[in-house]
Amino acid sequence: MPDNYFARYLPLLIHLVIVGIVACGMVLLSWLIGWRRPTRAKMAPYECGMAPIGDARERFSVKFYLVAMLFILFDVEAVFLYPWAIILRDLKMFGFWEMIVYIDIVLVGFFYIWKKGVLDWGEASMKRGGF
């Protein structure tokens, strides 16, 4: 096989197709083999035998959104570190100090969210008014 750049990705593509077939096959197989006999009790959401009140399309804590936002911020930060890790040997000391500065700036933000209680989930966050 010629060792050009895209040739390396060809097996990956074949792999994706086969994996897709495997995954869909499993779903399909259970659809073909399995039987269906719905009853009234089965039709209701399972809540340990209690009669469900309302459905699950409800609001949930804003904390989860905050975590999602933090994830984006810090993952972007991590993404900058990936190429840096690869070429640090070429960047030499300058690259190292630049990264120290960069991480320091990130840590300022980290300090801020820490002190503001974004990272607290337990009683500490309840004391701050459930934020």
Place this chain on the structure above:
Amino acid sequence: MTSPYPFAAIFGILIVALTIASGLIWIERRLLALWQDRYGPNRVGPFGLLQVLADTIKLLAKEDWIPPFADKPVFIIAPAIIMITVLMSFAVIPIAPGIIISDLNIALLFFLAMSSLGVYSIVLAGWSSDNKYSLLGGVRAAAQMLSYEVFMGLSLMGVVLLSGSFDLVDIVHAQRKIWFIIPQFLGFVLFLIAGLAETRRLPFDLPEAESELVAGFHSEYSGMKFGMFFVGEYLGVTLISAMITILFFGGWMGPVLPPIVWFLLKMFFFIGVFILMRASLPRPRFDQLMAWAWKLMLPLALANLLVTGAVVLAFFH
């Protein structure tokens, strides 16, 4: 050094991975039983080995249940996503010289990308079920997996600094003199914890914490679709063990025995560690889980990275 016979490699690796993953159902139950002073499954076939087969047939023959209140397409797609993303990661795993589906120069990034995509499966499963327990499990899973993903990538950058490559084959070769477990012990610990959290294994199984959330995000799942989450979890365990082997324990390298045997030995050792964790550790509270990730692991990962960078610059120049 991508395998010259892609189809052979793909089918070989897929079959082995799926076999190991389903075999793990039996192995885990036996090992847990051993550590908890019980017997475990020992009735079906010799040592209960055929239990796996029996379970598969049972799951396939179960009612193919899609709740009428669920979001049907998403409900069906969710378990398929986890299977696809985890199995895709196996494509870049070098099991031994020449036994790899696709030798990418960005293999490590590919692995990280695929493991982040896995979150979708859990969140979509939890959301589409339209069950309060499922939804809670789903959003918990999202928060947990996102939080632990941040430093999962960072914990591996020490290895990248030492080897100067994202290519897993190069990383294995770079460990000829010394396994990265020694210079990167902290990185290893961080990655192990992140790996546990990413696969939602005990002690990090809060998304499905059965004592509070029934079965968490897959409360409404049954039959083979439930089985796919189950197998997906074991595939994840296998994958993380394989990654630990490659990144920190010299991959296939070892004396006397053939490379592939070494690889499998090391991998099974870590699978054993995963199961031992389940047998021995209690589940933390959710706030503790999040606090660890953000307040402890993330700063540690950054510190590890900077110290490694300084050492690399000091000793290699």
Place this chain on the structure above:
Amino acid sequence: MATSLNDMMQTVPQWSDYIRILPEIVLSLFGMAVMMLDAVMDESKSQKALGAVALIGAFGAIGATLYQAQYPFGYGFWEMVRVDAFSIFFHFIVAAVTAVVILASFEYMEVQRIRAGEYYGLILFGAVGMSLMSSAVELVLIFIALEISSIATYILAGFRRRSATSSESSLKYFLLGSFATAFFLYGVALMFGATGSTSIFAISRSLESGNISLLAYAGLAFMFVGLGFKVAAAPFHVWTPDVYEGAPSPVVAFMSTAPKAAVFAVLLRVIFEINSPVPTRMWLIWIVAALSMTIGNIAALVQNNVKRLLAYSSIAHAGYILVAFAALPSSGIPAAMFYTAAYAAMNVGAFAVISHFGGEGERYVTMEDYAGLGKRSPLLAVTLTIFLLSLIGIPATGGFFAKFYVFSAALQANLVGLVIIGVLNSAIGAYYYLRIIVAMYMHEPKQEAPVAPIPMGAGLALAISVVVTIYLGVIPGRVLNYAQQSVSELTPVGQVVSLQAPHAVEARMATNVKKALAH
């Protein structure tokens, strides 16, 4: 690509490189200081202290700009930023506006009972992006600077958390703004595809060498759309009234002047350097300028809310500035720069008055509320009158010379049609500005209660704005000279021009433009 990376690694930034971004460094450090202090200080007591820190930061940035001006001009960070008289002009505007807005904010934050130190930090971070925008000569860096400034202003727009209109303002600004930034980025990508570079000078050289592909035109058009949104030029203006109406008044003062100045700086660089070989820019800018002036002025006629009225007026003013863009570089650039400075002074002042008069929850913002202000608070009425007269363009105010230079630059370029539209529009504009003045002096006040006394911070902000507005209207020479001087620095690196010979530069530019037009 590999060689340039190697080059970069060989040359570690020097001390001079850091001086080229000194105002940005100062602003960032103070912004971070505000953030960290806000996290540790008691929320109920920290507001004044944090504002003071931010104010010191803004004055520090002014000082850093002055220091930069003493230092020899040139490039920094591998030709990504360029400090010259042009960028120093805009650095100064941004830093000064920041300082004035912070001064005006002390009272506002207290009256509205907004307890969030982040406010001051965000203003400083926004200023970082704006001053970086005016000195960046590399499109990706410009994009990053644009994002820094925009994201800060998106958040600032929503700072009146108890008010629904403020949230609406923030969300609208964010959604439309990110859409526009995407346009800009897409334009940068296309430009990179067409010329193989993101450096403005390299792009300009590549385009001068001849074959301008369709891709380059498309790239330029996309960039223009993105930047046009940020300066609220029609037809990309629809967000402006709602956003300005809902956002806190000092924030409107900030975001209607400083980011606009910075984006106009980018537009000047992009249009007059990249675009010089592309003659089609003429009619494109012609249309946008005419549309902005007309739509802004006509829509402002029917407004009753003063904030909304000034929002439409800011669309119209963006149109006037764009007139200068259609003119020749030698006269158009200084005219646009002068207009930006004058507009910054008078608009910040006008919004400072609105922010003081608005009261708790910004209750008093309609024309009826302003009725009889001349009796209730003569001082406030006089200051607002000065700013409004300047916005009309009455002589002895900065607005007059700003319009005068712009229109004369357009006449020099034979854009008679555009000038006629502009002058007609100025006449329309006079009507609605005068309406406010008439209401203040001729109408009976609805309520007799005296207006709250002007505190020191807001008073200082108003005083600075008044002084600058009148200074620019009485002695415009120095500022205009400075602006004219910086024209020579907008020319590409290939053409080395001396600072001392503006005539030679003009001649050279003129021949360039002729060549381009002939092309």
